[in-house]
């Protein structure tokens with residue numbers, strides 16, 4: 039495997055993924071074990087399972103063998119120590135937040151966010167007394183002063199959705215480590231392209247509904263964790279005192295029982311076996327699809343940039359005029375995920391373009407094998423204030439596009455014919 043942190047060896051992951059998902063002897067496809075409950079050998083074994091001393095299934099809300107297979111695969115390709123599969127991407131994010139945050143704690147949110155994460159932090163966690171502040175990816179004055187103040191957790195997306203802003207991931211990871219603050223990175227848009235745990239982050243979350251599956255056949259999420267250090271781990275900082283008991287008892291793997299005991303057990307955002315099976319079916323071809331789609335995104339962005347009529351523009355960091363172009367070339371040389379955006383100026387013009395598309399599908403998903411598009415302000419962000427939309431980069435004429443596996447020339451032609459009649 040190529041060890042340069044900025045270069046993904048897609049061939050390495052093609053081999054790893056098909057052989058991790060598939061068995062060699064007996065059934066090749068992963069087994070679906072839908073049982074909600076599991077019988078114990080005897081009373082002693084039951085006691086051991088509940089004490090986490092015997093590694094066997096307890097009850098499906100806490101874990102299930104099909105989920106466990108998926109968790110092992112994702113932990114491996116993310117370079118993590120362990121993972122937990124959840125009911126959805128929001129399930130993974132809310133599991134981590136509720137496992138670590140208490141009333142009165144503060145969250146720092148860096149960059150533009152997916153709508154669900156934004157409302158989780160701003161509305162739902164706020165109702166439970168968790169305060170927050172948001173800042174742009176390069177506002178290091180705010181980032182550092184907030185970390186200094188002792189904020190409990192930092193959240194960031196690898197690539198802003200739908201803003202497509204690119205953070206200086208390594209610099210933010212290093213700051214969070216200096217100030218012993220937990221950092222959760224939402225890597226939904228960039229599986230394989232960015233490996234935050236290998237760079238020093240604590241927790242990576244994914245909506246596996248998106249790129250990991252690709253087929254839109256399974257809602258799911260995964261949280262992946264680093265190993266807890268035997269000595270001097272940031273979890274031993276005084277601000278994490280309420281998990282110290284678990285860290286001391288469970289050692290290296292403590293992130294898993296912290297999330298299971300303090301979130302999954304009580305909130306139940308667990309993955310189901312069939313969903314995890316479908317996610318694994320998608321994962322077999324993840325590397326192949328990520329490589330193909332990220333090449334297509336660049337080709338299509340360049341074509342649209344060259345050929346769109348006056349008044350319609352395409353935004354992607356691969357374009358020389360993009361403010362993030364230098365960071366793209368340095369840190370995301372093989373792509374930053376399936377998204378690009380199109381700004382039509384007004385809602386009316388955006389609707390007119392969308393309604394002229396023949397091939398592209400209108401839906402709220404991303405990372406699908408098919409190309410998808412959606413007007414942002416009237417859908418996912420319809421509840422949001424003007425101010426929030428401005429911060430998140432959601433303008434009135436903005437269309438988010440998620441590029442799929444179709445012929446890139448054919449995709450570009452569909453957008454060009456739709457724009458030509460505006």
Ligand SMILES: *Cc1c(COP(=O)(O)O)cnc(C)c1O
Pocket residue numbers: 126127128129152154155195199224226227244245246247248257258259404
């Ligand atoms: C879709 C998405 C989520 C939420 O995932 P669900 O599986 O829909 O719950 C979180 N983060 C990002 C970046 C997403 O695109």
